[in-house]
Amino acid sequence: MALAADPMAPIAARVARVRRELKDVWTIDIEVGSGGFPFAPGQFNMLYSFGVGEAAISISGDPARPNTLVHTVRAVGKVSGALTRLKPGEFVGLRGPFGAGWPIDVAVGSDVVLVAGGLGLAPLRPALYRLLATRENYGRIVLLCGARSPRDILFRIELERWRRRLDIDIEVTVDHAAPDWRGNVGVVTTLIGRAAFDRHHTVAMVCGPEIMMRFAASELVNAGVSDEAIYLSMERNMKCAIGHCGHCQFGGDFICKDGPVLTYRHLRDRLARSEI
Amino acid sequence: MDMVQSDERSILTRAGLDALIGTLAARGYRVVGPKLRDQAIIYDDIAGVGDLPAGWTDEQDGGHYRLEQRDDNALFGYAVGPHSWKKYLHPPRLQLWSAKREETGFSISHEPETIPPFAFIGVRACEIQAIAIQDRVFLEGPHVDPHYQVRRAGAFIVAVNCGKAGGTCFCVSMGTGPCAKSGFDIALTELLPGTSEPIYVAEAGSEKGAEILSSLPGRAAQPAEIEAAEAVVTHTAAAMGRSLETAGIRDLLMSNLNHPRWDDVAERCLACANCTMVCPTCFCTSVEDASDLSGEEASRSRRWDSCFTMDFSFIHGGSVRASTKSRYRQWMTHKLATWIDQFDTSGCVGCGRCITWCPVGIDLTEEARAIRDAPAQEAKP
């Protein structure tokens, strides 16, 4: 019997553009050719740096432009560092797309609140592109972003451009700022109570560090949003993304295939405990 | 060809068993079976019945394994040892592919998988279930593992119904043994008629098995021999070394995630990962990427990993499961509870290996019993 196609084998794709977003964050555009690379907002890929290794990276680009795959990477270690050092014309390995994405369809007819902490805005950006492309399907759209400092605000130019639109509410807050910052200071969860949305008809999408997601979710519940309508994107160690390596388990879920996006109702009890 | 009649049994002698091994080898199978090595019964390539551990048995208990001489020539008179068939179907270390840099990126070549089909001799009922469980992980999800698939597809399984319950066995509790009901090509029950040589009541479980069985020197089994074979497994079932109450175990464990017993077991557990290495159902792996010095060639391997290691759950800055308590809890709740959510079956087949090979003799049946006897009644996730 011959060996069937190996889901652990990446395909080679050309890097088209790399741009620096923040001190340690880069956005990498990858050409995927005429065949395209359809994906759902919130899904991720396994990006492979030749000979170095693989990392799970969310797709941060526009699903309406599937010929260019966009990822935003923070250099934190061996693989992510190597990915951010790629040059245009070089090749990156690609497997995906993986996982369950944001509830774009579930949210039709409702208000949508997106809460992003730090790099968490990257996996939410494809959802925002999709929501804005089909704007008439949704009620209010609210985007709440938190960053460590004004210098850490991801996609700042785009945020400023979106903010000029009259059909989306955007609030940004930072943890610390120099006196010349005139914006909000404080954690992103403080923006939730002040935001205007119809709590009975709202779908919330939350992405950021786990602790921030936990606080944001409980703040949303306090504001009257059902835990079933709150979606979080979970992060766990991942070695395969195909449900075989076992590393991403969170209770009974494999975050790679059952998630990464799951409802707060589903996650709630486990999130409240440590070391699950 | 005649349909396989499940009530047809034949008798093989030691010579017949040797002919079975020879026939399988002649047909291109790589025949593996139990063998004595380093004072344990392990699985390795075998050339004939002469390689089987005739006249040996094992004494097993928590953290304890010792071989002993039997007073007969039984070929299968012991329970399972530290190895399982997982080492063949899901090898401990495997190169998945290698890659070369090219003008247009890189090209991937897969290992030429010229793997001769395996014939496993002496597969116990619990091990058949363990293989079925790994089938669910690697073959029945959204993604198929081609490396497991290619090894599994050709495998010929000669089961042996257990004639002796091991000291740490609890297959009866898990509903997996001691008698193989399906999932084999041929099943044998060893009869030990007094001072004479053992004989084997053989049953075919597939057309391939029936065809091979009919080619072997043997005779039809007498009703008394069939009865004797049934008595063997009945007797084994009544002599289980351990038991585990499985009713409602998923909810029991998941509603006791903060039970003080987890702290208690953490005091004893060395987090050595032995239990996951010997377990026939544990499937976890890590992936390792490498390149040559020039950076022109690269490869990817995977190796067995364990939820008992610190790295297993590492994400930026620290491990999710940093304490031994949380890692033991992950292991046991996965085996007995969340596995059911994931694969609609328990992840434990009751083989007892994790108990025997635990250096400090931690026994999951006891840990589960302690929680059942004094549940903490939390809200269950």
Ligand SMILES: Cc1cc2nc3c(=O)[nH]c(=O)nc-3n(C[C@H](O)[C@H](O)[C@H](O)COP(=O)(O)OP(=O)(O)OC[C@H]3O[C@@H](n4cnc5c(N)ncnc54)[C@H](O)[C@@H]3O)c2cc1C
């Ligand atoms: C679903 C998902 C989506 C992600 N999306 C993004 C994204 O869009 N942008 C981005 O910059 N990062 C993202 N990450 C995190 C990214 O995968 C890790 O930063 C990366 O794996 C770190 O690898 P390293 O070799 O650079 O770091 P090292 O610290 O050298 O990592 C050592 C090992 O730990 C594991 N590891 C470390 N941190 C993480 C982590 N946070 N998550 C999972 N495994 C980790 C990896 O297995 C890695 O091999 C995502 C993670 C997940 C699970």
Ligand code: SF4
């Ligand atoms: S958990 Fe222990 S008893 Fe159960 S299958 Fe694994 S090794 Fe055997």
Ligand code: SF4
């Ligand atoms: S018990 Fe641990 S090593 Fe075994 S399958 Fe579960 S997570 Fe993996």
Ligand code: FES
């Ligand atoms: S990343 Fe391997 S099982 Fe989920």
